[in-house]
Amino acid sequence: MALVDKTSVREIRRLQTRERLLGAAVAEFKRAGLAAADVQAIVTAAGVAHGTFFFHFPTKEHVLLELERREEERIAKQLTRFTSAESDLAATFTESIRLVRGLERRLGALLFKDFLALHFSPTRPPIDESVHHPVIIAVADQVENAKTFGQVDADVNAMNTAVFFLLGLYALLTTTHGWPAQQTMLDDYVRRTLRSIGAGN
Template sequence: MALVGRPSLRQTRRLQTRERLLGAAIAEFKRSGLAAADVGAIVSAAGVAHGTFFFHFRTKEHVLLELERREEERIAKQLTRFARSPRDLESILHESVRLVMGLERRLGALLFKDFLALHFSQTRPPAEAVDHHPVVVAVAQEIEHARTLGTVDPDADPMNCAVFFLLGLYALLTTTHEWPGQAAMLDEYLARTLRSICAE
């Protein structure tokens, strides 16, 4: 008797092929950047036919979206775990910045920049709703928690505040990459964000 919900051999192979393509694409993006990445090199490294790439990912940007989804889920879990201990909103936003910046070590400078720039790209595939972005949701939950404690302005919308904070952070990290004053700018950005949403 077959187990209910168990993937078929074909589905398992398809998932394995997708994972090989994703890994090969990420390696190529790290080397060349998204724009210069060669789909031929990706399929060659994955050991599949050229058309197989487009069966799994419509464009190179779709690969980056998949990577974004996975990395956001990982960051959101780490942030939620961090927030389980009593923390003020300032330390939670600091941790958000630290976790996002940690991606550069994981992804490399070229891919990190492409990862951030995707949020502002005109060629980005149609986005899902904001609440499908786990980092936004995790930050919004912490802002809501601070609002219930009375430390955030009761009129502040937690989801909007989280979106403003993270988009501003991504824009700063994209445009000030390797600037000597980046750390000071990030500190000021964080301080101004807190002042804008905290209760008087």
């Protein structure tokens, strides 16, 4: 029994250290951006030894992967709550954009750009692609619902549509950050996406 308790305490401490490192890393990424972020500043802020960072996160990109996982779960939950009361596909796409832009406000310009760029980065750490991203699943579910009710073309692949929509959105947000016409472009993007699957006017 004592061994189980000791292991549990050790695991709790490990998780607490990981959380401190994650919080310190996010703060440093907000300040300096991923490329310029200083690991020494992160471990100093977290109050741990230098090597402890790499025990938990082999690279700085692994921190972003963890942040991505958490933010996708949070956004997917919010989107699912929204779609439980609102089934219109245009509204789903628009709400997806609103939630992702809310993430931009929370992360700040530097970290948000790094966060989105990770999707397209050749140095993105390998992950198990069989585990689907929850935001993609949430959007795909709504596309499938629209297909069931004949609101989009019968040959539409819901999962592909969700992937194309979200990756296009991430690319658009990354390349038009701070543009005065960004919202107009996003509105046009939603309209064109709907038309491409037979749901536009």
